[in-house]
Amino acid sequence: xxxxxxxxxxxxxxxxxxxxxxxxxxxxxxxxxxxxxxxxxxxxxxxxxxxxxxxxxxxxxxxxxxxxxxxxxxxxxxxxxxxxxxxxxxxxxxxxxxxxxxxxxxxxxxxxxxxxxxxxxxx
Amino acid sequence: xxxxxxxxxxxxxxxxxxxxxxxxxxxxxxxxxxxxxxxxxxxxxxxxxxxxxxxxxxxxxxxxxxxxxxxxxxxxxxxxxxxxxxxxxxxxxxxxxxxxxxxxxxxxxxxxxxxxxxxxxxxxxxxxxxxxxxxxxxxxxxxxxxxxxxxxxxxxxxxxxxxxxxxxxxxxxxxxxxxxxxxxxxxxxxxxxxxxxxxxxxxxxxxxxxxxxxxxxxxxxxxxxxxxxxxxxxxxxxxxxxxxxxxxxxxxxxxxxxxxxxxxxxxxxxxxxxxxxxxxxxxxxxxxxxxxxxxxxxxxxxxxxxxxxxxxxxxxxxxxxxxxxxxx
Numbered sequence: 001x002x003x004x005x006x007x008x009x010x011x012x013x014x015x016x017x018x019x020x021x022x023x024x025x026x027x028x029x030x031x032x033x034x035x036x037x038x039x040x041x042x043x044x045x046x047x048x049x050x051x052x053x054x055x056x057x058x059x060x061x062x063x064x065x066x067x068x069x070x071x072x073x074x075x076x077x078x079x080x081x082x083x084x085x086x087x088x089x090x091x092x093x094x095x096x097x098x099x100x101x102x103x104x105x106x107x108x109x110x111x112x113x114x115x116x117x118x119x120x121x122x123x
Numbered sequence: 124x125x126x127x128x129x130x131x132x133x134x135x136x137x138x139x140x141x142x143x144x145x146x147x148x149x150x151x152x153x154x155x156x157x158x159x160x161x162x163x164x165x166x167x168x169x170x171x172x173x174x175x176x177x178x179x180x181x182x183x184x185x186x187x188x189x190x191x192x193x194x195x196x197x198x199x200x201x202x203x204x205x206x207x208x209x210x211x212x213x214x215x216x217x218x219x220x221x222x223x224x225x226x227x228x229x230x231x232x233x234x235x236x237x238x239x240x241x242x243x244x245x246x247x248x249x250x251x252x253x254x255x256x257x258x259x260x261x262x263x264x265x266x267x268x269x270x271x272x273x274x275x276x277x278x279x280x281x282x283x284x285x286x287x288x289x290x291x292x293x294x295x296x297x298x299x300x301x302x303x304x305x306x307x308x309x310x311x312x313x314x315x316x317x318x319x320x321x322x323x324x325x326x327x328x329x330x331x332x333x334x335x336x337x338x339x340x341x342x343x344x345x346x347x348x349x350x351x352x353x354x355x356x357x358x359x360x361x362x363x364x365x366x367x368x369x370x371x372x373x374x375x376x377x378x379x380x381x382x383x384x385x386x387x388x389x390x391x392x393x394x395x396x397x398x399x400x401x402x403x404x405x406x407x408x409x410x411x412x413x414x415x416x417x418x419x420x421x422x423x424x425x426x427x428x429x430x431x432x433x434x435x436x437x438x439x440x441x442x443x444x445x446x447x448x449x450x451x
Binding site: 029032033035036037038039040042043048050054055056057058068102103104105106107109 | 307309314316335340346364376386392393408413415427428
């Protein structure tokens with residue numbers, strides 16, 4: 001009897017969990033479509049309108065992405081603390097250059113080795 | 124006899140699926156007289172046709188003599204597909220493109236080797252000809268049959284199972300297949316799409332799947348509206364967001380009867396900051412696609428560590444004998 005109740009509980013929990021997961025996934029897709037629509041609408045209206053909490057807008061603290069050198073610094077601090085410690089010791093123009101190169105290439109490995117080389121090897 | 128026919132049919136099915144996978148990860152090698160491999164970077168005001176040609180140039184890796192997505196141990200490109208019921212599958216692939224032909228006959232050759240998934244052990248060599256009227260030659264090594272099969276060029280709208288990219292999207296569509304119009308210029312504002320369930324997660328072949336790419340936020344893009352010339356086609360027009368400097372097409376949105384039906388996002392990266400002195404010397408870091416009516420998603424990811432270009436390699440590498448040497 002107890003086993004039956006337990007089984008029912010787990011079944012209903014699994015179903016609820018599944019529905020919740022589906023809802024989350026659906027919601028995320030909706031956010032993405034809203035972002036795409038906002039991009040398209042800007043060509044017609046000249047205005048970009050999207051909820052500021054959208055996970056498809058780059059924000060330094062969201063983990064969603066990196067759009068400026070501050071965002072890049074926050075990203076390093078969160079994801080690569082060792083590299084961050086070295087990065088913040090570089091002068092700002094060098095940091096900007098490394099950030100811009102990362103934006104063009106998307107090569108984080110090269111950014112890391114450049115930071116290290118600029119601080120130690122090239123001196 | 125029946126068994127032979129069955130095995131032939133199975134081979135055909137496998138090859139068709141293989142063709143589709145390649146479409147999803149392909150370097151496009153289709154020829155176009157109007158888009159020479161030495162196409163210059165435009166200066167001043169650019170026409171819509173010129174933008175379309177430049178996009179074609181970037182997508183065909185014409186900035187390189189040859190371009191490879193190598194295999195380093197188990198690291199290589201991976202194509203992940205997610206069906207609406209939440210099932211995901213993946214395929215690992217190694218690819219080599221050769222643009223360096225000057226015999227006046229061959230435009231480019233493209234070799235793909237599959238290392239995981241249902242197509243494991245298979246290989247494909249695509250030959251593209253300078254003569255635009257001549258269709259591409261597809262040669263597929265089928266390990267289960269231990270034979271090479273030759274196929275004609277696939278249909279533009281052909282796609283496979285879970286993958287949402289068509290051959291037209293990545294290999295076959297040429298600028299002259301559409302009419303182009305620039306609808307504006309603006310800053311790109313949002314991050315590129317990903318399959319959220321696997322974003323940042325551990326995945327075979329790439330160690331970790333990337334997070335959504337937001338590096339392109341703030342870059343100036345053209346809105347390029349391309350209306351198909353094909354009748355009764357699966358889309359009426361598409362709008363691409365094209366970088367005004369590099370001609371990388373970050374996003375393409377497809378419309379049918381005024382309704383958005385499909386989106387393809389592409390994360391691009393320069394091979395190195397000073398590569399070739401050509402801002403179009405780019406490679407795909409990932410492709411993401413979603414079909415809005417079915418909800419199917421595909422995500423092809425290429426790790427930068429296995430990208431090589433302008434490497435010294437004999438032409439004979441792009442030949443039937445390489446296919447025959449493949450082991451399952």
